[in-house]
Amino acid sequence: MTTTATPDAPPKVALRHRLAERGVDTLLLLALPASVFMAVLFFYPAAYGVYLSFHPLPGGGGFFGNYQAFFTQPYMRDSILNTFRIALPAALINVVFAVPVSLVMRRRIHGQKALNTLLVVPITLGTVLVAQGLLIYLGPRGWLNRTLTALGIISNPIQLVHNNLGVVIALIVTGFPFAFMLTASYLSGINPNLEAAAGTLGASSWRRFTNVTFPLLAPGLAITFCLTFVLAFSVFPSAQLLGNASGGAHVLAIAAANAAFQDYNYPMASTISVITAVIELIVVALVLGLRSRLYSGSTSNAGKA
Amino acid sequence: MSESFSQLRLEAVTRRYAGGGESPALSELTLAINQGEFVALLGPSGCGKTTALNCVAGLVPLTSGAIYMDDKRVDTLPTEKRRFGMVFQNYALFPHLTVRRNVGFGPKMRKEPKDEIERQVSAALKLVRLSEYADRFPRELSGGQQQRVAIARAVAMEPSVVLMDEPLSNLDSKLRHEMRGELQELHRRLGLTTLYVTHDQEEALSLADRMVVLRNGRMQQVGPPEELFDHPVNSFVADFLGYRNLLPAQVTVVGDGLLQLTGQGFALSSRTSGEFAPGGDVTVAIRPDDIVVGGVGDTAIDAVIEAVAYLGKQFEAEVEVNGGVRLHLRTDERLELGQRVTLGVDPRRVMVYPGSAPADDESPELASQS
Numbered sequence: 001m002t003t004t005a006t007p008d009a010p011p012k013v014a015l016r017h018r019l020a021e022r023g024v025d026t027l028l029l030l031a032l033p034a035s036v037f038m039a040v041l042f043f044y045p046a047a048y049g050v051y052l053s054f055h056p057l058p059g060g061g062g063f064f065g066n067y068q069a070f071f072t073q074p075y076m077r078d079s080i081l082n083t084f085r086i087a088l089p090a091a092l093i094n095v096v097f098a099v100p101v102s103l104v105m106r107r108r109i110h111g112q113k114a115l116n117t118l119l120v121v122p123i124t125l126g127t128v129l130v131a132q133g134l135l136i137y138l139g140p141r142g143w144l145n146r147t148l149t150a151l152g153i154i155s156n157p158i159q160l161v162h163n164n165l166g167v168v169i170a171l172i173v174t175g176f177p178f179a180f181m182l183t184a185s186y187l188s189g190i191n192p193n194l195e196a197a198a199g200t201l202g203a204s205s206w207r208r209f210t211n212v213t214f215p216l217l218a219p220g221l222a223i224t225f226c227l228t229f230v231l232a233f234s235v236f237p238s239a240q241l242l243g244n245a246s247g248g249a250h251v252l253a254i255a256a257a258n259a260a261f262q263d264y265n266y267p268m269a270s271t272i273s274v275i276t277a278v279i280e281l282i283v284v285a286l287v288l289g290l291r292s293r294l295y296s297g298s299t300s301n302a303g304k305a
Numbered sequence: 306m307s308e309s310f311s312q313l314r315l316e317a318v319t320r321r322y323a324g325g326g327e328s329p330a331l332s333e334l335t336l337a338i339n340q341g342e343f344v345a346l347l348g349p350s351g352c353g354k355t356t357a358l359n360c361v362a363g364l365v366p367l368t369s370g371a372i373y374m375d376d377k378r379v380d381t382l383p384t385e386k387r388r389f390g391m392v393f394q395n396y397a398l399f400p401h402l403t404v405r406r407n408v409g410f411g412p413k414m415r416k417e418p419k420d421e422i423e424r425q426v427s428a429a430l431k432l433v434r435l436s437e438y439a440d441r442f443p444r445e446l447s448g449g450q451q452q453r454v455a456i457a458r459a460v461a462m463e464p465s466v467v468l469m470d471e472p473l474s475n476l477d478s479k480l481r482h483e484m485r486g487e488l489q490e491l492h493r494r495l496g497l498t499t500l501y502v503t504h505d506q507e508e509a510l511s512l513a514d515r516m517v518v519l520r521n522g523r524m525q526q527v528g529p530p531e532e533l534f535d536h537p538v539n540s541f542v543a544d545f546l547g548y549r550n551l552l553p554a555q556v557t558v559v560g561d562g563l564l565q566l567t568g569q570g571f572a573l574s575s576r577t578s579g580e581f582a583p584g585g586d587v588t589v590a591i592r593p594d595d596i597v598v599g600g601v602g603d604t605a606i607d608a609v610i611e612a613v614a615y616l617g618k619q620f621e622a623e624v625e626v627n628g629g630v631r632l633h634l635r636t637d638e639r640l641e642l643g644q645r646v647t648l649g650v651d652p653r654r655v656m657v658y659p660g661s662a663p664a665d666d667e668s669p670e671l672a673s674q675s
Contacts, residue, residue: 193397196364199384200391201462202414211410215401295401297444 053271066271076255076272080279083251086164086239087232090171094179094228095221102184103213123177130173131241135161138169166242167251171232179228186220187213190299216299222291226284233280252276310374313338313361313466313498318370318380320356320522329368330356332522338466341496345503345513349545353522354502358468361500362391374465385414390459394471396451398443404430404454405439411462429461432491449480453487460495469501473508485511506546510534518542540658543590549633550591553661556581564657570628571606575655590656593621596634601649608632610644624648 016026056065070076101119105112122130138144138160145157160166190213198208236253243250250258252272260269315336321329331353338344346354359365361372363384372380379387390411398407406413408429412422430436433453443451452472459467472488473481489512492499503509509516510530518525518533518541526538537543540551554568559582564575566589573589581587600606608624611631620640624632634648 191395191397193393193395194399196362196384197391197393197397197458198399198410198414199364200362200387200389200468201411201458202385202388203410204383204385207414211414212399297442298400 049270050274052267053274056267057265060265060267066268067275069268070271070275079250079252079255079272080275082164083233083235083253083276086167086171086235086243086251087229090168090175090232091225091229093168093172094175095183095225097176098179098183098224099217099221101180102187103209105184106187119180120177122173125174127170127174127237128241131170131238134166134170134173134242138166161242163244167235167239170238170242171235174238175228175231178231179224182224182227183217183221186217186224186299189220190216215295218294219291219296222287222294226287229283229287230280233283234276252279309340310465311340312373312375313500314373315357315361316371316373318357318360318372319368320353320360320365321368329522331360331519333370334519334524336517336524336527338498338500340498343492343499343501343512343514345501345509345516346519347503347506347509347516347545348519349504351521352519354504354519355470356522357519358391358470358500358502361466362389362468363387388462388464390462390464390467392452392455392459392467392469392472394474396443396455396475398451398454398458400443403440403442404435404446407443407454408458408461410458415462425461425463429457432460432494433457433487448476449484452476452484456488456491460491460497464497466498466500469499471503472501474503474505481508488512518545520545537590537656540588540590540656540660543656543658548590548592548656550589550593550596552589552591552630552632554587554589554657556583556585556587556657559583563652566655566657568628569630570626571630573604573606573650573655574602574652575657576652577655577657579657579659581657581659585659586661588658588661590658591632591650591654593633594619594635595650595654596632596636597649597651598634598636598638598640598646599649600647601651604649604652606632606648608646608648610640610642610646613640613642 019025053066054063056062056069060066061068105116105119109115125133136142140157140159144160145154148154149157160169194212194216195208198212199205203211234253235251236257239251239254240257243254252275256269256272256276259265259272315334315338317333317335318331319329319333320331334353334357336344346357348354356365360367360380363380363382367380370380371378399410402410405426409422409426412425417425426439427436430439433456435450435453435457438446438450438454443454446454452475455472469488473484476484485508491497492512501509501512513530515528516530516533517527520541526533526542533542534546537546537548540548544551552568552571554566554571554573556564557567557572558565562576562578564577564581566573566575566587568589575589606626608626610622611625612623614621616635619635619637621633621635622640624634624646626632632648640646
């Protein structure tokens with residue numbers, strides 16, 4: 001860490017300054033409790049999970065036994081696809097809808113605060129409450145189906161819950177506020193004069209968006225997508241309550257929970273968790289890789305303010 | 306070339322902001338700008354000059370009034386249909402596009418053919434001497450270069466009118482001087498009709514064919530720079546154009562085109578024309594460089610030097626007159642702190658306005674105006 005100063009260096013330089021020259025700051029010590037916390041409660045369990053996944057239960061095969069089992073059982077393999085079928089649309093819809101909504105909310109409109117609150121409130125509800133609410137509201141005998149039947153729009157209740165659609169709807173309700181808040185904050189970082197300038201140069205409002213706002217917003221949207229995707233990909237309570245768990249179409253988190261708590265196969269559960277994490281990392285890496293090819297500098301102005 | 310027209314007319318253009326109180330940001334501005342003319346809107350911050358520019362650009366809708374290009378009404382057109390080039394205070398260059406594509410943005414939006422865009426871009430870049438920077442990004446340029454790109458971008462679309470919103474205020478003083486010269490040169494070469502917003506009176510004086518002084522959203526005076534400089538219509542315009550000494554006084558004698566005035570510890574005469582009656586309260590406005598050390602004619606004001614600053618060529622001094630009034634003056638003469646001097650002013654350079662100025666001579670707000 002600290003090496004002694006060379007003999008010809010000025011002798012009276014305080015240790016603190018010499019450390020600061022090397023980028024070491026005593027304030028860093030403040031990060032110590034958080035680092036210990038992360039090490040004990042995250043890195044150790046995660047590492048232990050990885051270790052477990054390579055040590056199948058007796059009769060479960062060798063080092064890669066669990067992974068072999070995972071990829072040879074259609075039930076397991078299909079859970080990857082099914083998780084994508086839920087997480088991808090949910091994340092995409094969240095991001096795609098967050099853009100126009102934050103564009104509208106950027107303008108000063110009547111009742112903006114009330115609307116803002118309305119959009120953000122679902123975060124505070126918690127996934128179980130949202131799932132339970134949707135179950136009642138969207139169920140075969142819920143208000144929606146009864147209203148539509150009464151109005152003569154449908155004759156048989158539409159199946160909105162106990163399938164992937166239900167899970168996607170729940171993920172939109174809980175994930176949209178995140179996507180919206182992130183997008184709105186990225187958008188507020190874009191100098192509105194840029195759009196005004198594009199306007200004076202002859203760009204219609206659509207072309208202002210496609211030529212100026214969207215390219216500047218895209219790196220932020222990539223991050224927003226990553227976050228909402230990861231949230232959706234590891235979905236558990238919504239999938240348990242609203243999904244079709246018994247029918248075979250289940251997500252990775254449910255497969256892991258079943259392995260752990262029904263089959264008491266902790267190593268298999270760990271394996272599924274590791275696979276989930278690896279897939280998430282691959283998707284995030286792909287998106288960030290694409291993002292690095294976009295412009296990602298200052299969006300407030302060309303150079304200094 | 307750009308669309309030809311003979312006059313851009315603002316008719317009683319008014320803009321009121323929601324929640325902006327009862328006084329509008331811009332109140333009934335009526336102004337006609339001829340083709341090729343350089344008009345400067347001048348005033349302190351909050352006077353409505355930027356609002357006026359944004360109204361013309363279409364970035365802000367009018368509350369009432371109208372804007373015409375000859376007989377064509379333009380204030381009802383969206384910004385993108387007006388074809389007015391605009392240069393923003395913070396340049397507003399697109400950070401994700403190269404200089405070439407920034408400058409080519411206007412022609413591209415008009416769906417010009419590729420080689421035509423290329424021609425316009427290189428002509429505009431040549432004009433601002435940035436041809437070799439075409440492939441740089443805005444963040445790789447200095448402030449002055451960014452400003453020139455912003456000008457090239459506004460000019461490349463061959464606009465009928467160029468709008469400039471304090472384009473030089475983000476530059477340091479040396480660069481500002483250089484750019485002022487370049488703007489003058491550009492205007493001379495291209496003959497572009499220009500509406501220029503600034504709070505810097507020197508900038509307005511040196512660039513504009515005509516100046517418009519605004520205050521609290523209302524036009525105070527319009528005319529060629531010399532006219533405003535020599536004959537401000539009221540004490541606000543006088544104050545804004547460098548008449549730093551605004552003193553309350555009373556008229557004592559009226560006659561023969563000469564006005565005799567007295568104030569706290571001083572007596573002056575003025576050649577101001579206008580209706581003044583003996584005993585009336587007035588405000589006297591005098592430029593610091595019009596005060597002559599040693600006295601002029603029969604004007605002799607005794608004063609003591611309270612503060613001196615050497616400006617390189619001249620001295621700037623603050624003096625206290627016997628009655629307690631403070632005056633600012635500029636002179637070539639060497640002045641010492643505490644020195645007693647006799648001061649005078651040419652009666653032709655003493656402006657007189659009805660009503661009395663507030664005691665605080667630093668404040669640009671005048672009681673007579675409210």
